[in-house]
Amino acid sequence: MVETPSKVLIVEDEPALVDTLEYSLRREGYTVLIAGDGPHAIETARREQPDLVLLDIMLPLLDGLDVCRILRQEMNTPILMLTARSEEVDKVVGLELGADDYMTKPFSMRELKARIKALLRRVRLDRETVAVAPALAPDVPAARMTFGDLVIDLSRHEVVLAGVAHHLKPKEFDLLVFLARNRGMVLSRELILERVWGWEFDGGSRTVDVHVRWLREKLERDPSDPQRIVTVRSVGYRFEG
Numbered sequence: 001m002v003e004t005p006s007k008v009l010i011v012e013d014e015p016a017l018v019d020t021l022e023y024s025l026r027r028e029g030y031t032v033l034i035a036g037d038g039p040h041a042i043e044t045a046r047r048e049q050p051d052l053v054l055l056d057i058m059l060p061l062l063d064g065l066d067v068c069r070i071l072r073q074e075m076n077t078p079i080l081m082l083t084a085r086s087e088e089v090d091k092v093v094g095l096e097l098g099a100d101d102y103m104t105k106p107f108s109m110r111e112l113k114a115r116i117k118a119l120l121r122r123v124r125l126d127r128e129t130v131a132v133a134p135a136l137a138p139d140v141p142a143a144r145m146t147f148g149d150l151v152i153d154l155s156r157h158e159v160v161l162a163g164v165a166h167h168l169k170p171k172e173f174d175l176l177v178f179l180a181r182n183r184g185m186v187l188s189r190e191l192i193l194e195r196v197w198g199w200e201f202d203g204g205s206r207t208v209d210v211h212v213r214w215l216r217e218k219l220e221r222d223p224s225d226p227q228r229i230v231t232v233r234s235v236g237y238r239f240e241g
Helices: 015-027 038-048 064-074 088-096 109-135 170-181 189-197 206-219
Strands: 007-011 031-035 052-056 079-083 101-104 144-147 150-153 158-161 164-166 186-188 229-232 236-239
Touching: 007 015, 007 038, 015 031, 015 109, 031 038, 038 052, 038 064, 052 064, 052 109, 064 079, 064 088, 079 109, 088 206, 101 109, 144 170, 150 170, 158 206, 170 189, 170 206, 170 236, 186 189, 189 206, 189 236, 206 229, 206 236
Parallel strands: 007 031, 007 052, 052 079, 079 101
Antiparallel strands: 144 150, 150 158, 158 164, 186 236, 229 236
């Protein structure tokens, strides 16, 4: 069966960059959609349901951070932010709003295409997991980790706390699994970045802090006094289960 090309929505208002991105991505076999401002980006994403969004921060009418926030509330499509800004605060804000990755202009087209492939591969694996899970025989035990009232179901990519299922974004789930598999060990932010995000990710260690905060908000009874994911001052984090 022929695989349907992935749809990539480019949200960018610089014509020269749009032309370069469109040409490069079409050569890679992607279906390319284009939006030149924030409202058009939201309208196109809702209508076309792209597989990935390349999103510039500096946009007319509605900036990329607002677009990211709105899209993340409505869909789980991976969002890779592109911007001329290099300040860490912009990266952190973008990640807090739900962006999956971040690249600062000027960037290498080769690296951009590698990031896109990695994000799309993750989405494909998640979909395959969801599609296969219901077909498993009832008597085949699911791969899972249990810590008191917290259950991490690896086969279903699902987390259940006190009987309630919690939706985690893919990177949140990957981070939780890595922490849980190394229960009791102190893990540095640098090690977590390398193992969960990969060596090529350049978002900085604050990325780990942001995702840990998200996990605590979903899984800790009191996020301000965490008992499961504990901060080890000046080092990193330890999972206590």
